[in-house]
Amino acid sequence: MKNIINQIFEIESKLNTQEKGNLQRNFERLYYELEQKGYKIVNPIGQTYDERDLSIEANLLTENGRQKITKVLKPVVYHNVDGVYTLIQKAVVIVE
Amino acid sequence: MENIDFGIDLGTTNSGIGRFQNGKVTVFKNPVGFKETLPSVVAYRNDRILIGDKAREFTKVNPEHVFSSFKRKMGSEFIYKIPNSNEEKSAIDFSTLILKELVNFVGEEKPKGAVITIPASFDTIQSNATKTAGHQAGFQEVVLLQEPIAACLAYANTQNIETAETKKWLVYDFGGGTFDVALVKINDRELKVIDHQGNNFLGGIDIDQLMVEHLLCPSLEPLLNEEKLWKKMVGVNQTSYKKLLIELVYKAEEAKKELSINTSTFIEIEVNGNFIELEITREQFNELIAPKVAETIKLTKLLLEKNNVSNAEIDRIILVGGTTYIPYIRTTLSKSFECYVDSTIDPTTAIIVGAAYFAGTKTLKPDNHELKKEIPVAAKEPQRAVKLVYEVNTQDSEELLTGLVEGDFSGYYRITRSDGGFDTGLMPFHSRFNEFLKVLPKATNYFNVKILDKFQNIVHEKDALAINHGIYNISGQPLPNDICIEVDDTLGTTYLEKVFKKNEILPLSKKIYKTISKTILKGTSDKLILNVVEGNAATSPASNLCIGYLEIDAKNLESNLLKGTDIEINFEISESRDLAIGIYIDSIGLEQREVFNASSRNISIEKMRSELNGVLNDIDEEIEGYAYSQSGDMVENLNEIRIGIIELLRELIEAEDDAVTDKIFNIDERKRKVFQQFDQLVREKNVLLEIEEYQACKQEIREELLHKPNLKIERTFDNLIKNENIFINSNQLSIIRSKIKELKKLSRELYYQNDDAYIELFYDYKHLDVMFYENAAQAESLFEKGEQAAEKRNISELKSVISALYNLLKIKPKDYFEDQNGTLGLR
Numbered sequence: 001m002k003n004i005i006n007q008i009f010e011i012e013s014k015l016n017t018q019e020k021g022n023l024q025r026n027f028e029r030l031y032y033e034l035e036q037k038g039y040k041i042v043n044p045i046g047q048t049y050d051e052r053d054l055s056i057e058a059n060l061l062t063e064n065g066r067q068k069i070t071k072v073l074k075p076v077v078y079h080n081v082d083g084v085y086t087l088i089q090k091a092v093v094i095v096e
Numbered sequence: 097m098e099n100i101d102f103g104i105d106l107g108t109t110n111s112g113i114g115r116f117q118n119g120k121v122t123v124f125k126n127p128v129g130f131k132e133t134l135p136s137v138v139a140y141r142n143d144r145i146l147i148g149d150k151a152r153e154f155t156k157v158n159p160e161h162v163f164s165s166f167k168r169k170m171g172s173e174f175i176y177k178i179p180n181s182n183e184e185k186s187a188i189d190f191s192t193l194i195l196k197e198l199v200n201f202v203g204e205e206k207p208k209g210a211v212i213t214i215p216a217s218f219d220t221i222q223s224n225a226t227k228t229a230g231h232q233a234g235f236q237e238v239v240l241l242q243e244p245i246a247a248c249l250a251y252a253n254t255q256n257i258e259t260a261e262t263k264k265w266l267v268y269d270f271g272g273g274t275f276d277v278a279l280v281k282i283n284d285r286e287l288k289v290i291d292h293q294g295n296n297f298l299g300g301i302d303i304d305q306l307m308v309e310h311l312l313c314p315s316l317e318p319l320l321n322e323e324k325l326w327k328k329m330v331g332v333n334q335t336s337y338k339k340l341l342i343e344l345v346y347k348a349e350e351a352k353k354e355l356s357i358n359t360s361t362f363i364e365i366e367v368n369g370n371f372i373e374l375e376i377t378r379e380q381f382n383e384l385i386a387p388k389v390a391e392t393i394k395l396t397k398l399l400l401e402k403n404n405v406s407n408a409e410i411d412r413i414i415l416v417g418g419t420t421y422i423p424y425i426r427t428t429l430s431k432s433f434e435c436y437v438d439s440t441i442d443p444t445t446a447i448i449v450g451a452a453y454f455a456g457t458k459t460l461k462p463d464n465h466e467l468k469k470e471i472p473v474a475a476k477e478p479q480r481a482v483k484l485v486y487e488v489n490t491q492d493s494e495e496l497l498t499g500l501v502e503g504d505f506s507g508y509y510r511i512t513r514s515d516g517g518f519d520t521g522l523m524p525f526h527s528r529f530n531e532f533l534k535v536l537p538k539a540t541n542y543f544n545v546k547i548l549d550k551f552q553n554i555v556h557e558k559d560a561l562a563i564n565h566g567i568y569n570i571s572g573q574p575l576p577n578d579i580c581i582e583v584d585d586t587l588g589t590t591y592l593e594k595v596f597k598k599n600e601i602l603p604l605s606k607k608i609y610k611t612i613s614k615t616i617l618k619g620t621s622d623k624l625i626l627n628v629v630e631g632n633a634a635t636s637p638a639s640n641l642c643i644g645y646l647e648i649d650a651k652n653l654e655s656n657l658l659k660g661t662d663i664e665i666n667f668e669i670s671e672s673r674d675l676a677i678g679i680y681i682d683s684i685g686l687e688q689r690e691v692f693n694a695s696s697r698n699i700s701i702e703k704m705r706s707e708l709n710g711v712l713n714d715i716d717e718e719i720e721g722y723a724y725s726q727s728g729d730m731v732e733n734l735n736e737i738r739i740g741i742i743e744l745l746r747e748l749i750e751a752e753d754d755a756v757t758d759k760i761f762n763i764d765e766r767k768r769k770v771f772q773q774f775d776q777l778v779r780e781k782n783v784l785l786e787i788e789e790y791q792a793c794k795q796e797i798r799e800e801l802l803h804k805p806n807l808k809i810e811r812t813f814d815n816l817i818k819n820e821n822i823f824i825n826s827n828q829l830s831i832i833r834s835k836i837k838e839l840k841k842l843s844r845e846l847y848y849q850n851d852d853a854y855i856e857l858f859y860d861y862k863h864l865d866v867m868f869y870e871n872a873a874q875a876e877s878l879f880e881k882g883e884q885a886a887e888k889r890n891i892s893e894l895k896s897v898i899s900a901l902y903n904l905l906k907i908k909p910k911d912y913f914e915d916q917n918g919t920l921g922l923r
Contacts, residue, residue: 025664028607032607040539052518053518054128054516058153059342061339063154063158071343073343076517078515083540094343096339
């Protein structure tokens with residue numbers, strides 16, 4: 001399932017704003033269906049880098065105070081089984 | 097006697113821990129991040145001590161605060177200075193931190209001793225330093241084991257290899273950053289490292305970089321209008337390509353893994369907003385890495401020559417380290433040394449597994465007082481009261497936790513989230529600390545809080561500290577009842593599906609997806625109905641309060657709405673309880689939104705009439721049943737309700753043209769009350785009856801499957817009953833009935849696995865009067881053919897006769913298991 005999620009995420013990332021607008025509902029639906037199967041997908045783009053956040057595998061470009069996540073190569077994926085979430089994929093991100 | 101049982105690979109780059117139990121080894125996963133290995137890296141960030149993955153992130157940008165590869169300095173006098181605090185640390189201290197972190201991987205039963213692996217090259221001083229680190233980490237007993245021996249043990253034990261004769265094995269260890277090869281003598285009495293060779297700066301990372309330099313950069317240079325791109329990327333002063341380099345190394349690593357499975361792969365790179373795709377074949381990759389692999393082969397040959405060992409004397413080569421997943425390495429080794437290359441176990445955890453097997457054979461000695469004297473151990477911390485203050489419910493992305501330790505206390509705290517996504521690392525504090533905990537949205541977050549003394553020994557632990565995000569909030573107004581949407585089931589009736597649960601906090605919003613349950617032809621009088629009610633989801637829809645009612649009239653449709661079409665429904669409830677419903681049907685481009693005010697009610701006379709009539713029929717059936725079982729009181733109560741419903745139906749006719757008074761609302765209110773009464777009287781009994789029927793059907797299929805196993809049906813059956821507890825306790829008749837229907841369908845499928853079933857079916861058709869068939873002569877002729885086929889047990893012939901008879905029938909028999917069309921149009 002992780003590979004399918006990563007492909008969906010990659011397709012979404014590759015679209016430009018206009019294309020994304022047309023397909024927004026379809027992506028929302030896909031993520032909704034995945035959530036029904038217990039998969040919570042988090043795109044950390046734009047978040048401030050937090051050294052305590054274990055859900056991301058960060059590649060830091062600089063060390064200058066409040067760095068932000070500027071690129072996400074893979075999203076965070078949690079899996080919910082019987083109400084308990086488990087991190088099954090760390091996001092791979094670039095921080096600058 | 098108790099055995100040590102725990103084995104640890106204390107590696108230069110990565111470490112891990114495993115346990116021998118009941119003849120098997122379990123490799124533990126990190127509770128934060130769930131990886132089996134922990135990077136052997138420690139970082140100091142202001143006051144925070146980070147260990148493992150997070151520490152490694154700072155290697156490039158803040159190298160003076162990050163400490164790695166300290167294993168190489170074990171046993172030396174080398175002292176590391178910690179910036180800011182000016183503390184001094186040795187390689188032993190860092191190794192102790194790694195070992196303590198590995199102990200956290202293990203559940204509640206903490207290890208008393210451990211077998212820790214060391215490289216074959218370690219001398220006595222280095223070995224003793226490793227032992228000291230083990231004792232400092234709290235192990236009562238530490239046994240050392242050479243890494244190549246551990247690897248051999250892992251292979252020998254998992255495959256039960258006979259070693260009656262003395263054999264020589266090569267342990268080829270190609271990891272992420274280092275390469276080692278060892279020659280090992282093995283027989284049933286001993287395992288001994290004869291000699292070893294290695295290169296401390298040759299590993300998988302070199303292969304990733306080679307891919308970027310020679311395969312990716314040349315393709316990117318013309319697009320970026322650059323020359324010598326690789327040099328610019330890794331140059332000291334070039335910062336503009338740093339980001340691209342990270343991305344390329346990451347993609348190269350992914351492609352490398354892919355090429356271990358497939359013969360070619362694609363790498364996609366974004367350049368100035370355009371995506372370019374590069375194909376890399378396994379051949380290209382092999383050609384590229386050939387010199388690096390040759391280097392390892394050269395070192396291995398050197399090892400054999402030095403020890404006068406010929407290729408023929410090598411029984412097998414065993415593989416250790418993630419880089420050995422590459423098929424080219426395996427085939428090259430096999431060709432170069434003409435012997436069996438054993439790749440049967442996971443090379444990334446082989447050393448841990450071997451160490452744990454060894455630990456399973458070593459007895460744990462009583463407390464070693466002599467050794468303990470050498471280790472500085474803190475005076476036992478007295479038990480202290482710890483108070484943790486936090487909000488159980490939050491709407492924020494972070495929630496403050498304050499910890500207070502009684503008296504004058506100095507030590508550390510560490511907080512982790514049970515899903516594996518958050519870890520504060522070790523934080524020093526004096527008596528009191530504040531930490532903002534990051535929470536996962538729309539979930540109950542469980543945290544583990546540890547308080548440690550200044551020697552980092554745990555003095556207090558609180559597990560499962562729960563913080564709810566977005567579920568409850570004391571500041572908002574909670575929903576007094578469930579908010580549900582009425583939907584069709586497959587039996588021709590309807591049931592309630594929860595949209596928002598009782599006690600959820602306003603404002604709320606949610607998007608759900610449903611399908612159209614009946615074809616609605618444009619221009620007809622049909623309609624699609626969305627009925628949103630407030631009440632209890634486990635009761636009949638009509639007994640609840642309607643708070644939103646939307647009809648999509650077929651007269652206004654521009655095209656037909658086909659059964660199975662998707663419909664997106666958005667619900668929003670404001671703090672003042674206004675309900676907004678938005679629907680979107682992509683296939684016909686229909687979008688509609690309506691806001692329902694909490695003070696106004698929405699009532700459809702037509703729907704009310706149909707609900708009243710429906711319940712009237714149900715009551716008649718119930719009265720008949722109870723009259724038969726001579727339950728006089730029940731019959732009387734039901735009759736009372738019946739009269740009430742008839743009265744309501746009469747009043748409804750009168751209210752039809754009344755647009756002024758609020759009589760209709762009065763009827764609606766009374767209708768709900770009457771329905772609730774009816775529900776209370778019969779629902780519990782009916783639910784119990786349905787559950788009994790469900791259990792009986794289930795049992796019947798189980799028994800049938802025991803007699804005639806059928807894998808396909810068994811799988812469907814298991815899926816069907818998987819969440820049994822949930823639907824049985826749902827109290828929703830419709831859901832339990834649907835499950836019974838599915839079980840009966842399965843039962844029928846099982847029945848038709850038997851040949852006799854078709855013979856019986858044929859006779860069912862034969863016993864029908866010929867007048868039921870369109871052509872009597874043809875039917876007679878088919879009967880004759882069928883008789884002959886049944887006699888000869890020619891089932892395929894019989895099936896074709898049955899099919900022909902079915903087609904001849906004037907009125908086709910009804911399939912009771914066929915999904916019924918919905919009444920509302922929504923499923």
